Amino acid sequence: MAGLGWDFIWKGFLQTMEMVIISTVFAYLIGLPLGVILSVTKKGNLCENRLVYNILAVIVNISRSIPFLIFLVVLIPFTRLIVGTSIGTEATIVPLTMGAIPIVARMVEASLEEVGHGIVEAALAMGADKWQVITQFILPEAVPSLIQGAAINFVTILGYSAMAGFIGGGGLGNIAYQHGYIRYKTDVLFITVAILVVIVWVGQELGLKIAKKSRH
């Protein structure tokens, strides 16, 4: 395959999975609580708080509106500060995570909104405090929807990781661009894209399947 072995592609695959999985995990570590705060501080909800909601909503909306490619470039100094370099797999995790946080937050918010107000009312009537309402009622009820959202977010982050490949990130996106597109190696381009398609497909199906299984 024009000088590029399968082990090279395999390495790219592993790098992509590493970036995407770690970024998804980090994005949820921050985005999940953020989404919960967005949801509960919304008007008419459990911990209604206009100030907190508006501030978070503005930050999330602005960061979500910035095209990811711009995000990648703008964050280069920040990435250097944290990882020490702005090139390579580890360095890509930083902008991927940062770009995914607002998306995750909104997705989590939407999932929690699906839980009816009646559940919250029943919980309060039982004498639950706000923390218990969130952890014992709202979140468990939202689990199937959260899993479905996570599958969608995983695919979005995968797409971003391929984009990151353009500006020095590792993984399949980088191989597709550097080796496939720029050097006119159509077979490399085709194979990497095919692998990305398979990852998206498997990730999406798996997520939906787990979500469906968990929904009662």
Place this chain on the structure above:
Amino acid sequence: MADKADIIYKLDHVTKVYEGTPRVVALDDISITINRGDIYGIIGMSGAGKSTLVRTLNRLEEVTDGTVFFEGKNLKELRGAELRKARQSAGMIFQGFNLLNQKTVEKNIEVALKIAGVPKGKRAEIIGRMLKIVGLEEKRNAYPSQLSGGQKQRVAIARALATDPKVILCDEATSALDPGITSEILELLKKINKELNVTIIMITHEMSVVEAICDRVAVIDGGKLAEEGAVRDIFVNPKSDAARRLVYPEHTGLGLFDGQGRKCVRLVFNGVEAKEPIIAKLASSKGIEVSILSANTKSVGGIGFGQMIIALPEDEEKGHIATEYFKELGVFGEEVEAWQD
């Protein structure tokens, strides 16, 4: 009777206003007293404010003015943990059941016990006991989606009952259920009231629910207390327009009648008397004929209820004899004017 310990809830000039445009007065100066051990109905048309009223009883709604006393304690003064403790003594069930759909029946009940601080080791036994009371022992591991509406409400009742509450608040608890299931749930609530001595407060828009199980009833209309008293008294002799609208619901045909100038009376009778051919007997034994303008009988919880509007003969003496005859039989309700909705 008026011993303080007998009173579970006392509402003193309770008012609730939603500021905004338009400003809504949901509850307007409501004062009622609810005795321990009663099944107390709060009835009104939709939008009358009854759902707001029941939520002031566990402070899911804050009152704007006035005071709600629960077992002598001013609910407004309870803070944090005290309020949550008080809420645990008042279980609540809803029209939409509000069960956790992602958890089994068992887990749904367990979460209430967990919140009430019941140690893990004691929970299984309580859950079993509750499921036995509501008759759902075999559904312990089922999910709500696998249950019928009536079964879901039974789970909700078991959940409300698990923490050993003093009172159960029912917010239109049977409104989403069909009539047969409704009477089963009402029977269950009655059983709980009698056997466990739990006070039950029923919010409803259906007079049949009140007739079936309530001891006393408050009629709420436009946020105001229209009338309050023993169910039988209000059923036989409703004084307010709101109560009359509920007692003669439109769809029974009792809402509209025209006596064509004659005096009309409403007869009210229970199951036993409903079987008697009262009108025929009046004609055969006294020779007095009356016209039936409207009639309705129904069976609620196995007990027949009936009402009839009849026009008396124009002859005053005959009318008097007929009235006395009805009074003697204990079915005389009241004299009514030609009444239209």
